[in-house]
Amino acid sequence: MLFAGCDWSDRWLDVAVLDRSGSLLGETRIVYADSPDPVARYREFLAPLGRRWRATVTGIEDVHILFARSLAASGMEVVHVDPTRASRHRAAFGTPKTDRADARLIASMTRAGECRPIVPNSPTAEALRVVAHAHRSAVASRAEALHVLRAALVRIWPAAVSAWPASVGGLRSPQARAVLAAAPSPRAAARLDRKRLAALLTAAGRTRTVEGEAERLRLLFCRPVMLLDPRVEDAEAVRIRHLLAALDQAVQRADALQGELEQRYAAHRYHQLVSRVPGVGTTLGAYLLAEIGDRPVERFGTGRSLAAYAGVAPVTWASGQTVRVAFRRASSTHLRSTLHAVAFSMVSHSPGAQAYYRRRRAAGDAHATALRKLGRKILLCLHYCMASGVPYDDAVAFGYDPAAADAPTLQREAPLDEMEIVRAREMLAAPGATVTATARALGVSTQTVYRHVLGRPRPR
Numbered sequence: 001m002l003f004a005g006c007d008w009s010d011r012w013l014d015v016a017v018l019d020r021s022g023s024l025l026g027e028t029r030i031v032y033a034d035s036p037d038p039v040a041r042y043r044e045f046l047a048p049l050g051r052r053w054r055a056t057v058t059g060i061e062d063v064h065i066l067f068a069r070s071l072a073a074s075g076m077e078v079v080h081v082d083p084t085r086a087s088r089h090r091a092a093f094g095t096p097k098t099d100r101a102d103a104r105l106i107a108s109m110t111r112a113g114e115c116r117p118i119v120p121n122s123p124t125a126e127a128l129r130v131v132a133h134a135h136r137s138a139v140a141s142r143a144e145a146l147h148v149l150r151a152a153l154v155r156i157w158p159a160a161v162s163a164w165p166a167s168v169g170g171l172r173s174p175q176a177r178a179v180l181a182a183a184p185s186p187r188a189a190a191r192l193d194r195k196r197l198a199a200l201l202t203a204a205g206r207t208r209t210v211e212g213e214a215e216r217l218r219l220l221f222c223r224p225v226m227l228l229d230p231r232v233e234d235a236e237a238v239r240i241r242h243l244l245a246a247l248d249q250a251v252q253r254a255d256a257l258q259g260e261l262e263q264r265y266a267a268h269r270y271h272q273l274v275s276r277v278p279g280v281g282t283t284l285g286a287y288l289l290a291e292i293g294d295r296p297v298e299r300f301g302t303g304r305s306l307a308a309y310a311g312v313a314p315v316t317w318a319s320g321q322t323v324r325v326a327f328r329r330a331s332s333t334h335l336r337s338t339l340h341a342v343a344f345s346m347v348s349h350s351p352g353a354q355a356y357y358r359r360r361r362a363a364g365d366a367h368a369t370a371l372r373k374l375g376r377k378i379l380l381c382l383h384y385c386m387a388s389g390v391p392y393d394d395a396v397a398f399g400y401d402p403a404a405a406d407a408p409t410l411q412r413e414a415p416l417d418e419m420e421i422v423r424a425r426e427m428l429a430a431p432g433a434t435v436t437a438t439a440r441a442l443g444v445s446t447q448t449v450y451r452h453v454l455g456r457p458r459p460r
Helices: 038-049 067-073 085-093 097-113 124-157 174-183 186-190 196-204 212-219 229-265 282-292 296-300 301-310 331-351 352-362 367-388 394-398 418-429 435-443 444-454
Strands: 003-008 014-019 024-031 057-060 077-080 315-319 323-328
Touching: 003 067, 003 097, 003 394, 014 038, 014 097, 024 038, 024 097, 038 067, 057 067, 057 097, 067 077, 077 085, 077 331, 085 097, 124 229, 124 282, 174 196, 186 212, 186 229, 196 212, 229 282, 282 331, 296 301, 296 367, 301 331, 301 367, 301 418, 331 367, 331 435, 352 394, 367 394, 418 435, 435 444
Parallel strands: 003 057, 057 077
Antiparallel strands: 003 014, 014 024, 315 323
């Protein structure tokens, strides 16, 4: 059997091959510009070195580069060598830091077994991971474009930032983007009449109370505001239009990837299992399965190993009588952030998760600590279900009997206390008062006022 070490860079690959005894059999450098197919060139290099060259174990520090993924797809074994451990070996042996020396070191560590085998996911799970990462990036780009637009509007037109409340999407809503595209400056907005605003709102997809919303925006845009020189304001309007175009593109990209993410998620092997977890929707479920994959038993072994990979298992440092428990930072940041969001959502949708969270908080844990412990419990349950084929059951996961008298139930805090309800009723009793103005004054939605103050559902 042959053991190869590959030191990669953005321009070439340095390869060193050892036999079982550790003797160097050959070295080469594969330059990307000279080799249109580096994998084929690598296989040609291995062929004369041994009869069983196809069983060569190739060690590499980054198994996510195209060469490593393509080599694994061709049927050859690829293992992961930890870069930090390789750096410690280099310092301990006094090995110079060169590409050729690094390739020899990686080959030596591969031969010694100081590597981790790679368990690839199925093509379906790998496709979900790629789309999920693209969706994460698109959502981050959309948020960044929104923040940049908001900052630009604050410089020229602060009233536009609060013209659309967060309950309807804020500046990201289609109505806000349509109106701002037609009038990106205060003077341009003041020239819009109610008919033009109603046409813009209708084109943006609004179907109810169009005239009322158009009148509200007209009155808002007609208020006296601080103005700049017309030439400077026109230049700022050009900037706002370009930022709006960037936001439109980011929104369209995120929406398109959302549909693709839902399709990939529905085709995953464990879609039915994760969809049974309370509070886990399409996006969170897709993010979760994208990081876990569809072979968790072969890849991680135990649930504790998966928890350590996710960063929800603590690290214990012990020396003599000193014991310190620290936060695990060496982990998958994507899976850790997803588990935090999953735990936060389950507190509001799962009776068992809410009871567990309240017990941890009562025991003195901080909010983030309680969510991290809840995420670890959820992850261990999911690993067990994936390994055994047992469907997820919230009562079994958190150890309670739903039919028992003391079974946990969801406890939701009222959005308005008694004093706020009395204040809201006094405001509504005043002449000319509206539900919308009352809700805005209290910082709640109109649905909350209809349900908790007036005691009836909102009219449709």
